[in-house]
Amino acid sequence: MLRNKRNEAIVALLLIAPFVAIYGLIFVYPTIRLFITSFQNAPLIGSGEFVGFDNYTRLWGDRRFNTAFWNTAYFVAITVIPGALVAFAIALGVSRLKGRLQALVLALFFLPYILPVSVVYLIWDWTLNFQFGIAMYVFDMLGVDRVPVFKSTVWFMPAVGVITIWWTAGFSILLFLAGLRSIPVEIYEAAALDNASRLTTFRQLTWPLMWPVTALVLTIQLILQLKIFDQVYLFSVGGRPNDNLVLVYYVFQRAFQYDQGGRAAAAAVVLFILVIVVSVLNFQLTRLSKGRA
Amino acid sequence: MAKVFGVAMGAIVAAGVFATAAQAQETVTWWDFLSGGDGVRMKQLISEFNAAHEGDITIDATTLEWGTPFYAKVRTSAAIGEGPDIMTYHASRIPLAVSQGILQQITPDDWSTMGLSQADYASATWDAVTVDGKQYAVPFDTHPIVLYYNKDALAAAGLLTEDGKPKGLDSREGFEATLKGLQEAGAKFPLASTTADGTFMFRTVYSLVGQQDGELMTDGEFLAGDNAEKLENALGVLQGWTNDGLQTTYTDYPATVALFTSGESPMMINGVWEVPTMIDLKDQGKLFEWGAVELPVIFDHPATYADSHTFAIPANAGKDMSPEKKTAVLEVISWMAKNSLFWATAGHIPAYGPVTQSADYQAMQPNATYSSVTENMIFDPKSTLAGVAGPIYDVMSTYFVPTLNGEMEPAEAVEEIKYELNDLQ
Numbered sequence: 001m002l003r004n005k006r007n008e009a010i011v012a013l014l015l016i017a018p019f020v021a022i023y024g025l026i027f028v029y030p031t032i033r034l035f036i037t038s039f040q041n042a043p044l045i046g047s048g049e050f051v052g053f054d055n056y057t058r059l060w061g062d063r064r065f066n067t068a069f070w071n072t073a074y075f076v077a078i079t080v081i082p083g084a085l086v087a088f089a090i091a092l093g094v095s096r097l098k099g100r101l102q103a104l105v106l107a108l109f110f111l112p113y114i115l116p117v118s119v120v121y122l123i124w125d126w127t128l129n130f131q132f133g134i135a136m137y138v139f140d141m142l143g144v145d146r147v148p149v150f151k152s153t154v155w156f157m158p159a160v161g162v163i164t165i166w167w168t169a170g171f172s173i174l175l176f177l178a179g180l181r182s183i184p185v186e187i188y189e190a191a192a193l194d195n196a197s198r199l200t201t202f203r204q205l206t207w208p209l210m211w212p213v214t215a216l217v218l219t220i221q222l223i224l225q226l227k228i229f230d231q232v233y234l235f236s237v238g239g240r241p242n243d244n245l246v247l248v249y250y251v252f253q254r255a256f257q258y259d260q261g262g263r264a265a266a267a268a269v270v271l272f273i274l275v276i277v278v279s280v281l282n283f284q285l286t287r288l289s290k291g292r293a
Numbered sequence: 294m295a296k297v298f299g300v301a302m303g304a305i306v307a308a309g310v311f312a313t314a315a316q317a318q319e320t321v322t323w324w325d326f327l328s329g330g331d332g333v334r335m336k337q338l339i340s341e342f343n344a345a346h347e348g349d350i351t352i353d354a355t356t357l358e359w360g361t362p363f364y365a366k367v368r369t370s371a372a373i374g375e376g377p378d379i380m381t382y383h384a385s386r387i388p389l390a391v392s393q394g395i396l397q398q399i400t401p402d403d404w405s406t407m408g409l410s411q412a413d414y415a416s417a418t419w420d421a422v423t424v425d426g427k428q429y430a431v432p433f434d435t436h437p438i439v440l441y442y443n444k445d446a447l448a449a450a451g452l453l454t455e456d457g458k459p460k461g462l463d464s465r466e467g468f469e470a471t472l473k474g475l476q477e478a479g480a481k482f483p484l485a486s487t488t489a490d491g492t493f494m495f496r497t498v499y500s501l502v503g504q505q506d507g508e509l510m511t512d513g514e515f516l517a518g519d520n521a522e523k524l525e526n527a528l529g530v531l532q533g534w535t536n537d538g539l540q541t542t543y544t545d546y547p548a549t550v551a552l553f554t555s556g557e558s559p560m561m562i563n564g565v566w567e568v569p570t571m572i573d574l575k576d577q578g579k580l581f582e583w584g585a586v587e588l589p590v591i592f593d594h595p596a597t598y599a600d601s602h603t604f605a606i607p608a609n610a611g612k613d614m615s616p617e618k619k620t621a622v623l624e625v626i627s628w629m630a631k632n633s634l635f636w637a638t639a640g641h642i643p644a645y646g647p648v649t650q651s652a653d654y655q656a657m658q659p660n661a662t663y664s665s666v667t668e669n670m671i672f673d674p675k676s677t678l679a680g681v682a683g684p685i686y687d688v689m690s691t692y693f694v695p696t697l698n699g700e701m702e703p704a705e706a707v708e709e710i711k712y713e714l715n716d717l718q
Contacts, residue, residue, distance in 0.1 A: 043393065044365075045372040063713075130489065131541070131548035148543035151489045151694055239489060239545075242691035242713075256365045258684050258717075259393065 034272075038265035044255055048262055055266035064242060065267065068250035071157060075228055075246060078161040080221045084214065087169045091176030092206075106177070113170030120167050121234040125150075128159065150235045153243050160231050167231075168224070172217045179213030180206075215286035223279050226271070247271045319621035323352050324367070325381040326359040327602075330569030331639035338635060342628055350621045360682035367607065371395040374612035379622050384421035384601035385673035386680035387429050396429040397606040397614075406620070407431070407627035413646045421601050421672045430603035431626050433633065434641035437599035437670055438496045438564050439663045440589060441571070444582035446559035447471075450478035458586050458662075459560070465530065468589040472539040475559050484540040485558035486531075487549045488697045491690025492682075494531075496598040497562050498693065500588055501527035503596030503671040509685070510674035515714035521707050528696050528703035530591055535699050542698045556581060562588065565663070568640025585659040587666045599670040600681065601644060604629065642667060678717050688713045 038055055042048035059065045094106050112120070127135050130148045139146050149155045183206065191201050229248035236244040245253070247267065255264035327335045339352050355377075357363045364386065370376040372395070382390065390396045399422075404410055411419055414432055422430045440459070447453045452460050452474050461467025475483035487493035499509070507523030509515060516524060534540045541552060553561035554574055565585070574580040588597050604626045606614075614622070629636075633643035634653055637660050643649055655661050673679040680686075692710050695701040 044368060045393075063716075129545070129548065130543040131545075131552065148489065148698070151543045151698070152700075240491065240691045240694045241687055253687070257361055257682065257687065258678075259368070259389070 034265050034268060037261055038269045040262045040265075042260075042262040042265070044259045044261045044264075051262070055263050056270075058263065059266055059270065064245060064253075065250055067243065068245040068247050068267075071244065072226060072228065072246045074157055075161060075232075076222065076225045078158060079164050079225045080218060082161075083165040083169060083221055084172060084217050086165055087172035087217065088176050088210075088214070090169065091173045091180060094173065095177060095180045106173070109173055110170035112167050115167065117167075117230040117234065120163065121231065124159075124163050125235075151239050153240070156236070156244050160235055164225070164228070164231060168221075172221065175213055175217055176210070179210050183209050211286070215283065218286060219279055219283050222282050223275055226275050226278065247274075318348060318351060319617055320351050320353050321379055321618070321621050321625055322377040323354040323379050323625075324363075324377040325354065325356055326363040327381065328356055328359065329566060330573065331566055331636075331641065332356060334569065334636060334639040338629065338632065341632070342625065345628070346624070350624060352625060364682065368393065368395060371607045372610055374609040376607035376609045378606070378614070378618060379625060380605055380607060381433070382430055382603050382605040383681050384418075384430065384432065384603050386683065387422055387603070387605075388424055388675050389677040389680060389683065390605070391424045391429055392677045395608055397608045399428045399431060399606070403623055404428075407623050407630070409627060409630060409645070413630075414644055415646070415667050415670070417599075417670050417672060418601055418644050422603055424675070430605040431630065432644035433602045433604055433629060434636060434644050435599045435601045435667065435670060436565050436641045437597045437663075437666045438500065438562055439585045439587060439597075439666065441553060441561045441563060441567070441583060441585050443553070443556060443559040444584055446475065446478070446480065446556065446581070450474050452478075457584060462586065462589040464589075465591045468591065469534075469537075469539070472534065472560070473537075476539060480557070480559050482538070482541040482552070482558050483560055484534065485544065485549045485552040485561040485563075486534075486540040486697070487544060487546050487563070488535070488541060489543045489545040489548075489694060491693035491697075492686045493546060493549075493563075494693045494697060495686060495689045496564070497588075498524070498527050498531065498689070499598045499671070499673075500596055501530060501591055503598065504590060504592035504594060506593070508674070510676055510679075513718075516707070516711045521711055524710070525703045525707045526592070528693075528706060531697050532699060532703055535697055554580060565640035565642065568659070569638065572638070583659075585663050587663050587669070595666075595669040596671050597666050597669055599666070599672060601672070602641065603644075678714075684717050685714065688717070 037047065039050055039052065040048040041051045041054070090109055094102060094109070097105055115123075125133070127133050128149045130136065130146060130151065136146045147155060149159045187205055187209075188201065191205055196204070227248055228246050229252065232244055232246050232249055233252070241249075241253075248271065251264045251267045251271065254260045254267060323339070325332075325335060336354070339354050343351055357366060367376060367380060376395075382396075387396070409431065415435070418432045418435055419428075422428050422432055440462075442459050444453065444457060447459055452471050454460055459471055461469075461471040472483040486497070502509070502520070502523050505523045505526065507520045507527075509520070511517050511520065531540075535542055541549065541558060544552065549561060549563065550567060550570065552558040553563075554570070568585065571580060571583055571585075575583070587595060606619075606622055630643075630645040631648075633645055633648050634651065637643055637648075637654060637657055640660070642660070642664055643654070648654055649664060649667070654664075673685075676685070678684045688710060692701065692706040696703055696706040
């Protein structure tokens with residue numbers, strides 16, 4: 001059959017044109033403007049004079065940016081790998097269940113994922129509030145001193161980390177479960193015939209075969225947690241915000257509270273590059289290592 | 294076919310009639326950030342205004358989220374000409390707004406159109422809306438912080454004076470004796486303080502700095518000279534209360550109010566905007582006898598932090614306000630000022646002098662008791678960094694929380710605050 005190549009190209013162009021137009025308007029164009037603004041002494045609205053690399057060099061000596069950077073790194077460290085491990089463990093457990101019970105348990109673990117962040121915040125504030133939180137009464141009963149979880153710098157990040165894992169594990173569990181189901185049963189039967197122990201089966205079969213999924217989960221989580229903002233903002237408003245800063249919060253603060261669009265843009269560019277570099281690096285490393293940890 | 298045509302014609306004619314009717318009436322788009330007990334009262338004022346101006350002016354009001362969300366929205370929408378016709382604004386945020394060019398000046402002509410003048414306002418309040426000799430908003434109220442107290446609990450402990458006020462309001466020793474007396478009488482935490490929320494404690498700390506004639510900003514420098522020491526003194530007193538178990542620790546805003554209204558803490562320092570909460574609870578029979586007075590004098594003389602809700606007209610970029618619209622907006626502001634007696638039930642002190650001097654206001658309780666505070670009010674420093682939900686608030690909050698809960702020494706906190714504030718510029 002003969003095809004009219006030119007006609008096909010036109011149709012293809014027509015079909016992708018709406019997407020390209022929207023993508024260009026709401027992503028490419030603002031991104032270019034972001035880079036330009038980051039070199040300007042600009043307020044939140046409008047542009048300013050060009051100041052070269054000033055906005056970037058000022059980031060270097062900014063204590064607040066420093067706090068935000070290390071807090072973000074800390075948050076990524078306590079959520080990405082631990083979160084993936086927790087989800088993997090739960091997925092292994094759920095996959096052993098059968099039928100309706102499995103559906104029910106899976107639904108229970110998935111439930112927090114559908115909650116909006118504001119609800120997550122309220123639930124945990126009711127639980128851990130220093131004066132009226134339910135958990136504090138448990139502490140009192142056990143004779144333990146109450147802990148001002150969201151008002152102390154020691155407890156803040158770990159607490160928000162645990163809450164984030166609780167909240168977002170559902171999605172990772174689904175991915176892991178899909179991965180586990182795609183491993184052919186025959187492989188396990190063969191391993192059983194060879195008298196392989198459970199541990200060996202897991203180490204030699206499940207773990208390497210699951211590696212592509214694990215790499216995917218890790219990459220998704222890494223990008224997500226580098227961009228952490230909502231929970232940190234909600235839990236620290238009115239408390240000690242400058243101690244709990246993360247990178248996106250820093251950008252928000254500079255732009256919307258301090259009206260310094262240029263400096264905010266510079267921080268956003270740094271975050272942008274950071275996310276690209278770290279996630280590409282992560283994906284390549286996990287792909288190359290193929291589970292040979 | 295003819296029938297359909299007839300119906301269509303009728304619809305067009307009807308639409309035309311409605312359109313002309315609508316033109317005769319000015320709709321004033323209004324934004325505010327009042328969502329608590331005062332929001333309810335503002336909605337009532339607005340509906341009264343609409344009823345009194347039927348067929349003439351209608352206020353179309355929207356309430357937005359207080360703080361950063363409100364001010365970020367005003368900023369961005371004014372820049373593209375999509376702001377409201379009138380909005381509530383904190384006086385403390387006016388210097389920043391003027392530097393951004395998002396407020397229209399209230400000209401002398403505007404003042405005379407409204408029938409209001411400088412003589413109607415307290416000088417501190419008038420000054421708070423003035424930048425470089427020009428006014429950019431019309432003060433509607435002032436809202437200081439006050440000391441709420443549980444009359445029943447204080448009476449039981451023998452700590453009420455004959456005129457029903459707490460004992461020891463004139464000195465640090467006196468007030469601390471009252472707090473200790475309450476502690477001995479069985480109150481676990483005599484004073485409910487918002488110690489988990491530095492932005493609220495800012496008002497108390499700033500009042501105590503003002504009681505020593507301290508200033509946050511002098512000649513564009515933060516905490517210069519002995520002002521740093523005065524801040525340290527203020528923090529020292531408040532930290533002392535924490536160390537002696539006289540005030541609640543790590544307590545956020547809702548918990549503070551709950552500790553007071555549930556009777557657990559017999560005293561609370563909070564804004565006058567909680568007055569409606571108390572009045573409403575009392576009406577439902579769920580509250581003890583209560584009162585509110587000016588803050589105790591801990592240092593040299595009385596001084597209380599206050600801010601002011603004002604009405605401002607945004608400078609919508611590329612969109613000139615028609616003279617008819619402007620007249621309607623000025624009528625709204627003028628009417629609100631002259632009818633602000635009802636606003637006093639929200640706890641706020643009306644800014645318009647003739648209202649607070651009226652016999653009706655003087656008979657309102659506890660408003661009349663704490664209205665003496667008007668003479669001792671101090672406002673935020675005139676800086677683009679000042680104002681509710683602004684950078685100064687953030688810096689202060691971050692160091693107040695550890696200091697007031699005993700994690701950090703006042704001297705260290707002052708050092709850090711000074712460094713960060715001067716670094717903001």
